[in-house]
Amino acid sequence: MQKEYHMFSGLIVPLAANPETAARLYYITKEANGGRTTWKESSFLYELENENNFYLGYEFEGEIVGYIGCMRILDELSINNFAVLPNQRRKGIGMLLLTEMIRMNVAAGVRHFYLEVRLSNEPAIFLYQKVGFENISFRKDYYVDPVEDAYVFYKQEPNLEVDK
Numbered sequence: 001m002q003k004e005y006h007m008f009s010g011l012i013v014p015l016a017a018n019p020e021t022a023a024r025l026y027y028i029t030k031e032a033n034g035g036r037t038t039w040k041e042s043s044f045l046y047e048l049e050n051e052n053n054f055y056l057g058y059e060f061e062g063e064i065v066g067y068i069g070c071m072r073i074l075d076e077l078s079i080n081n082f083a084v085l086p087n088q089r090r091k092g093i094g095m096l097l098l099t100e101m102i103r104m105n106v107a108a109g110v111r112h113f114y115l116e117v118r119l120s121n122e123p124a125i126f127l128y129q130k131v132g133f134e135n136i137s138f139r140k141d142y143y144v145d146p147v148e149d150a151y152v153f154y155k156q157e158p159n160l161e162v163d164k
Helices: 019-032 041-049 093-107 122-130
Strands: 011-014 053-060 063-073 076-084 112-118 134-143 148-156
Touching: 011 093, 019 041, 019 053, 019 063, 019 076, 041 053, 041 076, 053 076, 053 093, 063 093, 076 093, 093 122, 112 122, 112 134, 122 148
Parallel strands: 076 112
Antiparallel strands: 011 053, 053 063, 063 076, 112 148, 134 148
16 A cells, blocks of 8 residues: 655745634644644644744645644753644654754754653654654653643754764
8 A cells, every 4th residue: 555645745834923823733733632632722822922932834735734843942942742633644744844843953053852742642652763762751640631641752962063
């Protein structure tokens, strides 16, 4: 069976801070999580407007179908949100978003990447491990609706100035 990939027909774009983008991110998040999310449109708008946050979207046929959002402070980055619409999964979109976010932030001097992931989210765990993240910790009851524990993952990139 041949898989369809969007890798060359979509665009990775920085996401603008406006109510329409916040509404789209809320929709994607809710769809990606079976209709459940503790996030609100206003939460996404706040995140998009925060100067320490950075969101990338994957645009396909004129619509954002996936996104990744992070908070960057000095040389550390925390991936706070990451979702792809269910009907767009397994097409390489998540890998593209994650690797581009890492590439852009390494170029900006980030060396330490963190994220939390639900214990039950095996596809995400596989993706993170594939790009070099390691499980470093555990958070009891980290997620709500439904309540679930989280792994804390970490990835360190070399300091290109020092490690030459």
